[in-house]
Amino acid sequence: MASILADIAQRHRSRQNGETSETLYYELMARYFKRIQDALKEGRPVVAYNGFVPPELFYALDIVPMQMESASNGTVATLKIHDEVLALSQDVGRWLDICSSRRIESVMLAQGWIPRPSAIVWGNNSCDPNAKAGYLIKYHYGVPGFFLDRSFRANKKDRQYYAGELGELVHFLEGLTDNTMDRDRLRQVIENAWKMAQLHREICDLQGAVPCPMSNRQGSQVVAIGSMFSGTEEGVNYLQMVRGELQSSVKKKVGFAYREKHRLIGLFHAPTYVLKIMDWMEREQGAVIVAEPFSSHWGEWEVVPNDLLGSLAAKCFAIPNSRQLHGPAHEAAIPDAVGDALKYKADGAIYWANVSCPQCVSLIRLLTDALQKKAGIPTLVLHMDTMDPSSASHEEIKANIEDFMERLSKRKQQPG
Numbered sequence: 001m002a003s004i005l006a007d008i009a010q011r012h013r014s015r016q017n018g019e020t021s022e023t024l025y026y027e028l029m030a031r032y033f034k035r036i037q038d039a040l041k042e043g044r045p046v047v048a049y050n051g052f053v054p055p056e057l058f059y060a061l062d063i064v065p066m067q068m069e070s071a072s073n074g075t076v077a078t079l080k081i082h083d084e085v086l087a088l089s090q091d092v093g094r095w096l097d098i099c100s101s102r103r104i105e106s107v108m109l110a111q112g113w114i115p116r117p118s119a120i121v122w123g124n125n126s127c128d129p130n131a132k133a134g135y136l137i138k139y140h141y142g143v144p145g146f147f148l149d150r151s152f153r154a155n156k157k158d159r160q161y162y163a164g165e166l167g168e169l170v171h172f173l174e175g176l177t178d179n180t181m182d183r184d185r186l187r188q189v190i191e192n193a194w195k196m197a198q199l200h201r202e203i204c205d206l207q208g209a210v211p212c213p214m215s216n217r218q219g220s221q222v223v224a225i226g227s228m229f230s231g232t233e234e235g236v237n238y239l240q241m242v243r244g245e246l247q248s249s250v251k252k253k254v255g256f257a258y259r260e261k262h263r264l265i266g267l268f269h270a271p272t273y274v275l276k277i278m279d280w281m282e283r284e285q286g287a288v289i290v291a292e293p294f295s296s297h298w299g300e301w302e303v304v305p306n307d308l309l310g311s312l313a314a315k316c317f318a319i320p321n322s323r324q325l326h327g328p329a330h331e332a333a334i335p336d337a338v339g340d341a342l343k344y345k346a347d348g349a350i351y352w353a354n355v356s357c358p359q360c361v362s363l364i365r366l367l368t369d370a371l372q373k374k375a376g377i378p379t380l381v382l383h384m385d386t387m388d389p390s391s392a393s394h395e396e397i398k399a400n401i402e403d404f405m406e407r408l409s410k411r412k413q414q415p416g
Contacts, residue, residue: 020241020245021218021238021241021242021245022215022218022221024237024238024241025221025224025225025238028225028229028234028238029074029224029228031234032070032228032229033071035064036064036066036071036115037115039064040115044064045063045064045118045119045176045177046063046064046065046066046115046117046118047063047064047065047066047117047118047119047120047121047173047176048066048067048068048071048114048117048119048120048121048137049065049066049067049068049120049121049122050067050068050069050121050122050123050130050133050134051067051068051069051125051130051227052123052125052130052150052316052319052321052322053121053122053123053125053148054166054230054312054315054316055067055227055228055229055230055231056186056189056190056193056230056231056312057166057169057170057173057186057312058173059189059231059232060181060182060185060186060189060231061170061173061174061177061179061181062177062179063173063177063179065228066115066117067227067228068105068114068133068137069101069105070224070228071108071114072101072104072105072108072113072114073101073104073105073272073387075108075113076104076108076272076387077272077273077387080273082104082272082273082387082388082389083389083390085104085107085108086100086103086104086107086387086388086390088107088110088111089103089104089106089107098129098356099127099129099356099357100356100385100386100387100388101129101386101387102129102133103387103388104387105133105136106136109136109137109140109141110140116141116143117137117141117143118143118144118176118177119143119144119145119146119172119173119176120134120137120138120141120143120144120145120146121134121145121146121148121169121172122134122135122137122145122146122147122148123147123148123149123150124147124148124149124150125148125150125316125322127325127357127358127359134147144172144176146168146169146172148165148166148169149165150162150165150316152326153326154299154317154318154323154326158317159310159313159314159317160310160313162313162316162317163307163309163310163312163313165313166309166312166313167309170309183308186308187303187305187308189231189232190231190303190308190311190312190315191303192230192231192232192233192235192236193230193231193312193315194301194302194303194311194315195236196226196229196230196231196235196236196239197298197301197315197318199236199239199240199242199243200222200226200239200296200298201296201298202243203222203239203242203243203246204291204292204296204297206243206246206247206250207219207246207289207290207291207296207344208290208291208340208343208344209246209249209250210260210263210345211253211254211255211256211257211260211288212255212256212257212260212263212288212289212290213245213246213249213250213254213255213256214246214256214288214289215256215278215279215282216266216270216278216279216281216282216287216288216289217275217278217279218242219266219289219292219295219296220269220270220295222239222242223295225238225239226239255288256282256288257282257283257286257287257288258282258283258286259286260286260288261285261286261287261405261409262285262286262287262288262347262348262405262408262409263288263290263344263345263346263347264287264288264289264290264346264347264348264349264350265289265290265291265292265293265337265340265341265344265346265348265349265350265371265377266289266291266292266349266350266352267292267293267294267337267349267350267351267352267367267379268294268351268352268353268354268357268360268386269294269295269352269354269386270352270386271352271384271385271386271387271389271392271397272386272387273387273389273394274389274394274397274398277394277397277398277401280398281401285401285402285405287401287405289350290340290344290345290346291340291341291343291344291346293320293324293333293336293337293339293340294320294321294324294333294336295320295321296320296336296340297320297323297324297332297336298318298319298320298323299317299318299319299323300318301314301315301317301318302314324336325359329363329366329367333363333366333367334366334367334370337349337367337370337371338370338371338374338375341371341375341377342374342375346375346377347377347408347411347412348377348378348379348380348404348408349367349368349371349377349378349379349380350379350380350382350401350404351364351367351368351379351380351381351382352382352384352386353381353382353383353384354384354385354386355383355384355385355391356385356386356388356391357386364381367379368381378404378407378408378411380400380401380404382397382400382401384397
């Protein structure tokens with residue numbers, strides 16, 4: 001995996017005649033998996049964790065983290081083996097109504113394609129499958145595990161409770177590694193995470209400029225690095241490079257698409273198996289994603305030097321996807337989407353409706369109605385599965401987008 005990503009980075013570097021943020025993205029991803037490989041060879045601790053567990057504690061304790069979604073889904077997407085892996089999912093007792101991400105993870109475990117970690121840390125911080133997935137890894141590999149319990153709401157009492165949970169996690173990790181948490185190191189890591197959150201805010205605002213300076217793919221790349229490298233100097237440097245490139249394009253009034261025709265809001269995540277459609281949208285349709293509200297709206301948080309774990313707990317509640325997925329919809333999902341549509345002059349929205357995610361599909365009517373009534377824009381709802389190509393073919397998705405683009409063009413031609 002690391003060598004494949006390194007080759008991709010080298011091709012980008014050669015084609016673009018130097019380092020760009022896209023090149024650096026693939027270099028960092030290659031570095032991430034190379035560190036896991038090296039640590040396993042050298043007998044150093046590698047701790048697996050799921051998406052919303054804060055990696056800052058691993059970095060502060062000099063533990064190599066392995067995000068399970070990236071280790072399983074990232075491998076499948078990079079190698080383009082979605083069909084082959086998902087075909088095995090029923091053999092390991094995972095049925096079609098289960099989240100495809102977790103089906104893939106189960107197959108990767110059953111086949112021994114995910115390396116054995118030193119421990120697993122997981123929680124109930126986004127969805128039910130997340131809360132169960134860690135047990136599967138813990139018992140499959142026979143490794144120690146820690147369940148990180150998180151409250152539903154984000155009030156002061158709940159943040160204090162979660163800070164206590166993070167403190168217990170620190171003790172667990174110290175016992176696992178014989179390392180002791182260095183307060184200064186933890187403070188620097190959390191300060192880096194705060195810098196990354198501010199940079200992400202700036203990047204998302206620049207994305208909405210007219211014309212849009214950002215590729216349709218880059219939003220997901222920014223989120224991936226922001227999640228996997230949170231608290232690191234590498235993460236800060238990457239986001240600074242992205243921001244600099246976008247600032248330069250905005251100053252020159254240069255858009256990423258050759259000719260910008262349709263400005264779109266992207267809701268949830270595009271399927272990993274048809275990312276080339278995102279390129280086609282820019283190139284052939286002049287359709288650009290100017291905002292992705294489910295991954296761009298941070299809640300408020302700050303670094304309090306005498307309460308570092310409390311600061312980290314506040315950050316965990318403020319993460320965009322966390323705010324959106326925990327709801328209620330009228331507090332985050334709806335106002336964020338409508339606000340972006342109005343602020344960034346969107347012509348329409350694309351709702352990547354992941355049919356295996358109840359949280360995703362439960363919001364369809366609420367969001368589409370709100371965008372039509374409050375922002376005056378239509379929404380294309382694409383029923384698909386983020387990781388499963390059998391849910392909707394490349395041709396079907398492309399045809400639906402083409403039809404929507406034609407409708408948007410006709411709509412613009414109407415008087416008034």
